[in-house]
Amino acid sequence: MLKANNLYKEYKGGTKALSDISFSVKSGEFISIIGPSGAGKSTLLRCINKMIDVTKGELIFNNTNVKNIKKKELRKLRTQIGMIFQHYNLVNRLSVVENVLHGRLGYKNTIQGIMGIYTEKEKEKAFKILKKLGLEEQAYKRCDQLSGGQKQRVGIARALIQNPKLILCDEPIASLDPNSSKTIMDYLKNINKTTGITVILNLHQVDVAVRYSDRIIGINDGKIIYDGKPENLTEDIIHKIYGSEVGSLIID
Template identity: 70%
Template sequence: MTTLLECKHVSKKYGHGTKALSEVSFAVQEGEFVSIIGPSGAGKSTLLRCINRMIDASSGEIIFDGANVLDLRKKELKKLRTRIGMIFQHYNLVNRLSVIENVLHGRLGYKSTLAGVLGLYTEEEKQQAYSILQILGLEDHIYKRCDQLSGGQKQRVGIARALVQNPKMLLCDEPIASLDPNASRVIMEHLKNISSTMGITVIINLHQVDVALKYSDRIIGVNKGRVVYDGTPDGVKTYELQSIYGPDFGKTTGEQGGQHAG
């Protein structure tokens, strides 16, 4: 397998000395489905945003597809981001626009500013957007405004927008945190399917341990900005979960105990 992404000793320090990430190192192969789990505030979202440089890491190296992300200038970074799709917890859609218009926004990274402002898309791009929406079961909603959709449908629009970029990798930041269990299952099935049939690498932040264990090829456990587990789902036992979530994991109700049931 080919290594697509390598993080080497990545740290992120905020102004007043708070370390969000501390010496994070791991490599991800092409087509791999990797879940990052850990308590709130562990650094999961920061890590994802450092990979595509929505946030600048303070030190270390992030090598994606042969390029050191931290060294790229603005134009090179724009080009790199076309190959990294991003899926957000709160969808980041333009509610007043239709589903197809939102999906086509995924092509903006390939266009000049003027073409983007004028919404100039080729027939081929429109056809590709339509095909992706069909795969995601949204063909009946193509011309609906996004504010008329359910949360699960909005998240599928977000996935379609990322896929129309023709990415090599999808970064998914808590994509099911706002969804009910049924909508969550649909989203996870689609992401797994995208990874296995299209060969797209998926890195996903999840709160729900059981979901991570079910769908992932690999689990990375993060606590206080450090990687404390990196291995297969089979290797995640109570001891590992306690090193990720703290010694009370599974013993209490509320968020910590609910992680396993979530």
């Protein structure tokens, strides 16, 4: 469903964020991208849904070259790719259910979007997803009244209501305590298993990546150091990915 061929991303001033990145993703996979801060993990995710443009190379999603996509097609592409952020990206003054329904904006025209016009079917689906994520009782609460773990579940619900083929998670547990982190990872894994939605997430915790992933991609300095099964990730490879940072990685 996704193929990256020789991707490069260079920012103004000559900073290279990605160098010769190539990999392919099958439908239904659960993939963790690991690596130190500044390795290029977030840049890679943002290139996949064209939040930023690649400098060179090909990125094919569902037989479409993302690099060449025009504005109207981009809107359609983004309905198929859900995004979950480290800092949630919710509208705090709005209710939980209103934030979830924002996931449908890609399907709306400008007037419907501005007016917040949603169908009964969309509203029903929002409540169904909230129930699945244990947030039904919080539906009418303002998002600034929620805990971090609850906010991240709202972010997951907003992504799910899009009916995506792929969900990208940019450090989804980095701001959470261990209990909330486990809850979020359990929900993401369950969604992947029960719906077949492909999940690609950036993680800083190697142990979490090993526990949940079908496959791990290790990145350092914008290059792929490892691409394989969790059980084949040796200490030596972890050291190559993280260098001197490795001692601070394992979180119980």
